[in-house]
Amino acid sequence: MSAQTRRKVLALGGAAVVAGLAPHVGPARAGEVDARIAAFTGGAVIGGSGVTLSIAALVENGVSVPIAFDAPGAEAVLLLAPANPDPQAAIFRFGPRAGSRSVATRVRLAESQTVRVIARFPDGRCAGAEAAVDVVVGGCVI
Amino acid sequence: MTTIIPRVRVPATAAPGEIVRIRTLLTHPMETGRRKGPDGVVVPRWIVTRFVAAFAGETIVSVEIDPAIAANPYFEFDARLEASGVFTFRWTDDIGAVYEVTQDIVVG
Numbered sequence: 001m002s003a004q005t006r007r008k009v010l011a012l013g014g015a016a017v018v019a020g021l022a023p024h025v026g027p028a029r030a031g032e033v034d035a036r037i038a039a040f041t042g043g044a045v046i047g048g049s050g051v052t053l054s055i056a057a058l059v060e061n062g063v064s065v066p067i068a069f070d071a072p073g074a075e076a077v078l079l080l081a082p083a084n085p086d087p088q089a090a091i092f093r094f095g096p097r098a099g100s101r102s103v104a105t106r107v108r109l110a111e112s113q114t115v116r117v118i119a120r121f122p123d124g125r126c127a128g129a130e131a132a133v134d135v136v137v138g139g140c141v142i
Numbered sequence: 143m144t145t146i147i148p149r150v151r152v153p154a155t156a157a158p159g160e161i162v163r164i165r166t167l168l169t170h171p172m173e174t175g176r177r178k179g180p181d182g183v184v185v186p187r188w189i190v191t192r193f194v195a196a197f198a199g200e201t202i203v204s205v206e207i208d209p210a211i212a213a214n215p216y217f218e219f220d221a222r223l224e225a226s227g228v229f230t231f232r233w234t235d236d237i238g239a240v241y242e243v244t245q246d247i248v249v250g
Binding site: 063079108 | 161162174176196197198200201202203204205206207208209210211212213214215216217218219220221222223
């Protein structure tokens with residue numbers, strides 16, 4: 001093998017490694033995330049305030065990660081883990097007996113990612129929040 | 143088969159107009175259908191898809207659940223109560239099973 005060819009082979013290998021690592025959210029999943037958001041918001045612009053999201057910035061294990069949101073006055077809230085194979089976590093709809101719009105639950109995180117929450121208000125307005133989470137061991141059973 | 147147990151924690155009493163925090167958990171594997179068992183065969187998908195909490199027939203919160211919710215789905219939320227009554231908590235999974243538990247509360 002000539003030096004020239006070997007360099008090419010090495011370059012190819014390097015490119016393959018990079019390709020394997022780089023896309024945290026592949027095009028297919030990104031499309032699904034966008035579709036889920038559009039279905040939820042009805043195309044409304046997502047504003048910056050109105051919902052808060054609480055989740056640890058670093059978790060050792062992605063199998064069960066505590067997460068909480070508060071969206072005062074919201075009628076519904078969409079929770080997304082965009083880098084999971086199934087990115088939608090849940091949609092919460094509040095009824096007449098709700099005492100707040102504050103909910104705590106636990107999600108699976110397949111890998112490090114930016115978790116998103118989107119709240120929809122009775123007037124059609126939407127608000128979003130997001131939080132980056134580093135996951136040391138992904139929930140590989142996802 | 144795994145035993146599915148619903149657990150809820152609700153205060154026994156409350157004052158009228160009080161907001162009470164409710165904690166619910168269903169022991170359920172939430173199999174995504176993407177995992178292989180010890181025998182190398184893919185474990186079939188088995189997901190809780192819906193949870194509804196109601197008080198005296200009125201909804202507190204209803205949840206559309208997807209596989210990114212962790213196994214043993216846990217939800218913590220608030221209800222506003224004006225009078226004594228009964229909470230109903232109902233989970234439905236994608237094999238059609240329904241798990242329901244009720245809980246009384248005295249308001250006054």
